[in-house]
Amino acid sequence: MGSPDRRRRAARLMEEYSPALLAYFHRRVDAGEAADLLNDTLLVIWRQARSVPDDDDQARMWMYGIARRVLATHRRSHRRRSALHERLQAELTTVSTEDPDEVRALREALAQLPEIDQEIIRLVHWDGFTQVEVARLLDMPEATVRSRHQRARQRLRALLGAGSTAVRPTRTSVTG
């Protein structure tokens, strides 16, 4: 694939995945930082357009890999800020919804897990990765991810059960 084709492909993938990447950051840092991190991630993806994998699934993993590195190394200084970037920050910070009790309890329970287990739960249940993909993203053996995921779920269940019967959710279907 030539450079112009890779450019077009990178542009399409950036458009397609920008909301998901923003959501990824929104679930891990405060709202203001999420806009910064998306901005940085898109810049890195664009500068490395030549390296976008041909396969769509691999390209998704590649972009999330960049997002993870950006998250690991981010600093708030020396940032280019466009009008759109400022708007995005405002949109993320002004929206506030009242979470139901069971959701608050779940988030509190999640916060009690080791950081790596929290990340496995977030990647599987919030970002939609399989456990095999999580293992690749986190550079961990698949068996380790599987066992940690299972233990994390057991721990969550125990923490929520120990807290109150009020955490039982009001609907039981799994949605994306």
Added chain:
Amino acid sequence: MRTELTDAELDALLARAAPVLPPPAARTAVQLARETAAQRGWRAWWRHRSVRIGAAVGAALVLAGAGTITAYEMSIPPFVGLPPGVVRVRPAIPVKYTDSLGNRVECQAYMELANITDDQYQQLAAISESPMWVGWGDRTLQDLGLTDAPPNVQNEMIFHAVVEEMERQASTVIPDLVIARNSDGPVFNGATMRCEEPDGTDGQP
């Protein structure tokens, strides 16, 4: 009474607990992606360090007039002016490294000195062309333990390291060189480094 969630109930609760992206923010994110993809792929920045030197220093070298020299220097890389009496050694020292985000950063670092002879200038220019600079940037990040540091920290520390190395190398060819202070003899006045982060495809500076 204690109750435990079933697998399905836990899945549902986890799904509901995912922070929801406000729809306007999702739309703006797509616009931001389009704006980013519309950019040319180069970014350039500079780092500069110099000292003020006395009027007597380098006076003999100010032959063409400071204004002219400054205008000339501003028109060629690294596009930074010079104090009167200070010369910038060319070619630049090439400093290249891969930052912690995986981007290849390419810099040109210039020594700036006063009161040096033509022969000394040529010796300094030879330093810039030495093979020692091949891989120097990556090696330096490794040696400093900064391979995972934020890119702006890496760049700042690379600049400090290259200035130190310049001073060391320049002192070997000019034994009476003084570093960053007034003297009637040769003075290492400072350095300028201009860096670019290419996108590796079709960008232009």
